[in-house]
Amino acid sequence: MVERETWATRAGFILAAIGSAVGLGNIWRFPFQTATNGGSAFLLVYLVAVLVIGIPALLGEFVVGRRANINAIEAFNKLGRPQWAFVGAIGVLGSFWTLSYYSVVGGWVLRFIYGFASGVVLDQPQTYFTDVAATGLDAVALHGLFMLVTAGIVALGIEDGIELATKFMVPSIVVLLLGLAVYAFTLPGSGAGYEFYLSPDFATVVENWTTVVPAAAGQALFSLSVGFAVMITYASYLSKDDSLPADGLTIAVSNSFVGFLAGLVVIPLLFAAGITIGGEGSLVSGSGGAGAVFIGVTTALVDLPGLAARVVGALFFGTVLIAAISSSISLLEAVVSYLVDNYALPRAPTAAGLGGVVFLLGVPSALDTAWLTWFDGISVSLFLPVVVLLVVLFVGWELGGEAVDELRQGTSGGTLLPMVWLWSLRTVVLLAILVVVGLNFYDLFLTPEAGDYFIVPPGL
Numbered sequence: 001m002v003e004r005e006t007w008a009t010r011a012g013f014i015l016a017a018i019g020s021a022v023g024l025g026n027i028w029r030f031p032f033q034t035a036t037n038g039g040s041a042f043l044l045v046y047l048v049a050v051l052v053i054g055i056p057a058l059l060g061e062f063v064v065g066r067r068a069n070i071n072a073i074e075a076f077n078k079l080g081r082p083q084w085a086f087v088g089a090i091g092v093l094g095s096f097w098t099l100s101y102y103s104v105v106g107g108w109v110l111r112f113i114y115g116f117a118s119g120v121v122l123d124q125p126q127t128y129f130t131d132v133a134a135t136g137l138d139a140v141a142l143h144g145l146f147m148l149v150t151a152g153i154v155a156l157g158i159e160d161g162i163e164l165a166t167k168f169m170v171p172s173i174v175v176l177l178l179g180l181a182v183y184a185f186t187l188p189g190s191g192a193g194y195e196f197y198l199s200p201d202f203a204t205v206v207e208n209w210t211t212v213v214p215a216a217a218g219q220a221l222f223s224l225s226v227g228f229a230v231m232i233t234y235a236s237y238l239s240k241d242d243s244l245p246a247d248g249l250t251i252a253v254s255n256s257f258v259g260f261l262a263g264l265v266v267i268p269l270l271f272a273a274g275i276t277i278g279g280e281g282s283l284v285s286g287s288g289g290a291g292a293v294f295i296g297v298t299t300a301l302v303d304l305p306g307l308a309a310r311v312v313g314a315l316f317f318g319t320v321l322i323a324a325i326s327s328s329i330s331l332l333e334a335v336v337s338y339l340v341d342n343y344a345l346p347r348a349p350t351a352a353g354l355g356g357v358v359f360l361l362g363v364p365s366a367l368d369t370a371w372l373t374w375f376d377g378i379s380v381s382l383f384l385p386v387v388v389l390l391v392v393l394f395v396g397w398e399l400g401g402e403a404v405d406e407l408r409q410g411t412s413g414g415t416l417l418p419m420v421w422l423w424s425l426r427t428v429v430l431l432a433i434l435v436v437v438g439l440n441f442y443d444l445f446l447t448p449e450a451g452d453y454f455i456v457p458p459g460l
């Protein structure tokens, strides 16, 4: 049997995991979720969710992955609990599902890079998204191209593919976003954006807590890449001398920082162009529709002088593309590693074949954004919280002391912090995630008259 790969360096693992975490979730979803759910008050709820559920759950997935050193489904067998293997299976299925529409959004991003670089998008800023990018065979073809790049990197393996790619990608994302944030700061009129973004609106949060809390928790978990078997898989390529708590913290802090930074780019940019967010009749109302960031940013850039619009637009969507690819490869890897580990299939053809199947699953989303929103809803409100709940139960109540041992490996600390972590998983984290799952289910299944319902497929 071929020996299983590992990360070449500790930094390689951290960057790959940050690459997975930082993605469309941070740049496409985060600014608008924040803007429409009470500005920085949402930011606070989100940060609490990262701390209370996100980081403990992330460490739970790390523990499972590193202890078992094998893909997310087999991991449960290897840990001697085959009756829990279905948790890994739902996670892997969730990755597969999520990648199908994630890649469609990636295709739109490719289209916008081209649109800005060539300047064509500037002729129809409001309609380029609906009339050109998100429709027809073009959208399908670019979704295919995005999948091809994703599968190409995964085919090269852990060290020569994922680790090498993310080593360049993650620093580039940060540098580009910093540059863009500084640029947005220099635009006249952007001040109102900071005021909006950074002044908390607690009233909105309190009034709408039944939707804001699950939205913030969903955003925190999705953005940390927990709940899809991805972090179990990435940690399975680790050696025992890494400190999981230190790495987890680095990853979580970097991820929230990039989300916050993306807000510092997008929101001031919109305000500088006089575009308001949220509320009746504004460009971006509701919970951040699929096209919001595309239409919003494009409209905001149109009036920039000279070539500025083209350059800034291409750089912005270029950054989004890098972030999207460094995440999509992790979603595909979660599935590929299962087939490679369990059936000894060769990596490259497996990545290519799976990429093809994911591509087909994404075709409806490429043809109609209503399908995409539906797929996203199932992914973030159903797959994700359910898997996180099961992982928390498994690590907290089933692995217990074994999990504490594993978390301690590679750290110089004693058992105090790992024990605090274990007890928080068993109590606070479990309760919090139960509330989130409950609210999501209530929203999805029990209040069908009140708004967007993912569970009812489009057209029915």
Ligand code: PHE
Residues within 6 Å of the ligand: 020, 021, 022, 023, 024, 025, 026, 222, 223, 224, 225, 226, 228, 230, 327, 328, 330, 331
């Ligand atoms: N965290 C990624 C993002 O924010 C999405 C993702 C979720 C990637 C789950 C992998 C696994 O875009």
